[in-house]
Amino acid sequence: MALFLGVVCHAEVTRSHGYHPFGDLKYPADFSHFDYVNPDAPKGGSITLFGNGTFDSLNPYILKGRSPADTPGMQMYGVTELADSLLMGSQPHNPLGDEAGAAYGLIAEWLEYPEDRSWCVFRLRDQARFHDGEPIRADDVVFTFNILREKGHPEYSLRLADVDSVEALDERTVRFTFTEGRRDLPLLVGAIPILPRHYWQTHDFERSTLEAPVSSGPYRVADVQGGKQVTFQRVADYWAKDLPVNRGRYNFDQVVFEFYRDADVGFEAFKSGAYDLHYTYSSKRWSTAFDFAAMKDGRVKRAEIPHSVPRPVQAFFFNTRRAPFDDPNVREAAALLFDFEWSNRNLFADAYTRTVSWFPNSPYSADIPASAEEQALLEDFRKTLPADYFSADITPPVNDGSGQIRNRMREALALLKESGWQLQGNRLVNDAGKPLRFTVLNYHNPGIYRILAPWFRNLKRLGIDADYREVDPSAYKEKLDNFQYDVVLFVLPMRDYPGPELKDYFLSSSADISGSRNLAGIADPVVDFLVKRALAADTEADYTLALKALDRRLRYQHYGVLNYHIRHHRIAWWDKFARPPEPIPYGLGLDTWWMKQ
Template identity: 45%
Template sequence: MIRPLAALALTAALALPLALHAQTALPAGPASTAEGVVTSHGISTFGDLKYPAGFAHFDYVVPDAPKGGTMSFRGTGASRTFDSLNMFILAGEPAQGMELIYDSLLAPSFDEPDAAYGLLAESVTFPPDRSWAVFRLRPEARFADGSPVTAADVVFTFLTLQQKGAPLYRMALRDLASAEALSPTEVRIAFAEGAPTRDLIGQLGQLPILPAHFYDAVPFERSSLEPPLGSGPYVVSKVEPGKAIAYCRNPAYWAADLPVNVGKDNFDCYRYEYYADETGAFEAFKSGGYIFQEEFSSAIWATAYDFPAVARGWVKRDELPDARPSGAQGFWFNLRRPQFADPRVREAIAMMFNFEWANETLFYGLYQRTDSFWENTALQAEGLPEGAELAVLEKYRDRLPETVFTEPAVSPPVHDAARNLDRRTLRAAGRLLDEAGWTVDDRGQRRDASGQALRVEFVSDSPVFERIVLPYLANLQQLGIEAVNTTVDAAQMQQRLEDFDYDITSTRFVLSLSPSIELRSLFGSEEADAKGSYNLSGLNDPVVDALIEEVIAAPDRDALDVRVRALDRVLRARHIWVPNWYSGKHRIAYWDVFGRPETKPPYDRGVEFWWWDQARYEALRSAGALR
């Protein structure tokens, strides 16, 4: 099952020794010993923190925001339903919002690209090479049942997720060599020799921490609708299996006043409503069945927001800028399929998607064409490789196409927007297929030397997507390819993704401004054949593997940017996808019952810092808009 990339974690059921020693006083801010060991209130990938020790709150929050009300969303997921409250394993489809019940050692800052500050942990101590770390837990930290969060719980979490978690968790914890409780409130972790440790402490610090005693009675590996126990601000309040789930505030939440939580968690409850299809969900939003919507359909955004609640001002629309990478959305080739072995075949197929026509005809001109995996950021490769980027690529010259060095980074061709079938592109794509040995027979069908027809199947669980795919397939058929679209139900789609049972499928990954170990899951050879892996394309490429490790090991921001651009350039040259489109903004609609900060954090949608405005709600209720 494809899991959200935000959910990184650990596993294992190994018993580790509990060694006790005296605690020492917490320093007021970052402090270095003679050996360069630092004890700090936070950590960032390259050492720079915006907020000093003792800061009051993040700049993008309203610290005295009122509390109350219920925020409600449409539930999403591979199956448009849920059958599990266990978000850490491969089995089952977990309910959306489960992260609300968990705290982590560190909490991210959304106006910094890679910083995190103490939550469960009041400090983190680490040496210059970051080969180990000691987290000191806050003694007041509690799970929702009132039991303390201890170092033993942290050890249990890391080891259990490392051994028994979903593939993404196991990959995230691959380099963890040991986890040891030094005292009830101190845990020491160490990484394998030679591991790229630059941001492992921060990554592991943001994993949800699980209660060991809860899993004494509940098997961790079991997919279950039994509400789990966490230490976060909310608890599971109501479960309607497959239909809805609600999380409500834990009135005894231990960390409500910590700086990282001030101005956050302002709603009394969160509710996620599930619907079988897009049409039913949108109709429910129009009538107030749920009250916040991020709109991903250009057609709906352009044409369907003319219902009475919008005209009367009860429902507001907005576009929020997003400074994160715009998303690697595309049609992903399954390179495990023999017909895609030759990159010229993949390039030819990709060329036939006419974005310009689709944007004008289907998308109302609302999008731009994606060409990079880090679209709309400084991490995007452009032009010819030069300077430091060229030096990185030179090491692999004998294993890369010469065009990587002699031509600008691969970008899709620009088509004629006036008609779907661009004849110039058709001829160019045909030449590539001819060179690859797929020639046209007397019936206009592409076949290889053995007589095998060139066939591709697009697999999706979204009937709405057919309006985009079918014109593309028509172009491929003109090229002599037997191109078909298969729409399956959500459960079948989930299984086919897990089993890599598709020729081409559509997915969007949002990559980080500070990419790291998650790249192994997305593009690394080790995950190419792991069931449930995020490596949808099945890419198994030693050069890509080596570049991923170079990115992970980058010593500073400049080196990181250069190495990511080199990786982006090579991935694009491998033709593993048909890049789609992006907007660089969040299109949102919501019933006018909220207040929100004037400043939106650049690296987050920011909705978790909104609040319920009772006066606005009463006005809508008096008008008969909401019950």
């Protein structure tokens, strides 16, 4: 038996205080706190944050309703998920700030697993408690997985499809058996929020409600004003407050979210002190809108904070379930007419980098041309692949920024003519005389149309009618969940080591499941093969190869118009907070801030 940094290996079974699917853990079993926190940060005070849109439920685990956690950008603040999980570090709301891909025990004291990852066992901490004082036990874990798969949001049944069984071995030990061994599965089950069996057995789990359920995390809901405001109160006797994974974190006594349906109205409220921190997505606002009194006199600070977070995929997703985007030529032609360089120069002050990969700011961007290893990986599909598949330049076109894209127009028109579209006057029509037109769906966002307008102008010049439909957040969610759109603007989160979310985003089996995030309706056997190959990889090299091949397939098929990204956080805040001196590589790190004394 070997003991190294708290990791015990015996008869090919590993027991550890944390987990990484491929590498070693940075922190040993006896670590006292994460390096990026101030372990002596004082507790107290309140911070008020911006909420985007509205909400009508405090149950984030079901398809029905819209919870604060469902609203754009909320999870990065680290408060909206109230339930603890077996492990922490791999979730968007609870990321590990300085170590990619790893997770450490939270409810779980340790986990153990065999080399083939066909099962894993978690040992729960004896002191783990829900907010009402009831202990968190193995029966709660079993209950959670069963109810999420049977009655929860469809994403849970998709992500947990490879969990064959969950068994309580005793009151503090739970065993997961998997249908197949995969390195990501211990991380997957470790990230699921654990729900109180005793509470949900007497409450309707499938009901959308503004009654806050019993939970277990560092905050609880103290007050709610439906659709407008929610107040989270730090739990003074939080069971895990002194664990190494939590020292120096969750320092505010209260975190209040004020919800605004209009981002411009929200920013004006920030300028007057209605909330404390503003995360800026708009380059125009960042460059032109901070010339106000509180900024000039130093009461408001702002900074561009660099990070290494894999960027989410922001794109105009084409719905391939319906015409005209069931035709790859139409998809490619429409994408050719998105002139990023003109928009970046004229709208964004050259602030952005074009997103060229479905895995931006990561090592998983496809090689051009494809490596010999990638070609070998797809050997069984070679007869069905186009002749230029492995050599084609799948990088989005680069224009000169002048707005003159006649060459792209010619390329696009040739593709459309190949699919039977012909110019009739100033419009493109098919053989039945039906014009080529589509609508982009989004929720109310005042800045979006100025981004769409240049694309629409180029489309119009070619004879394509494109328009924009803006709906309220509730209607947007319903249409998104049921795929009622031609094109939708959306942001798909990406992690350092993408895992089961790949099934939700890209697998054929998710294409027709209401609420899935397979927004383009991808149903492609090559994509299915590559997703499964990535998830089943035994080495990091095989995993990277499969993801690079997946990136090529998604780009070659033109499932969306990839947008742009930046590699830093743009935030402004009222100067009453302190924070650790060094930027946190893999998160915003608001959970490490504290009130100035």
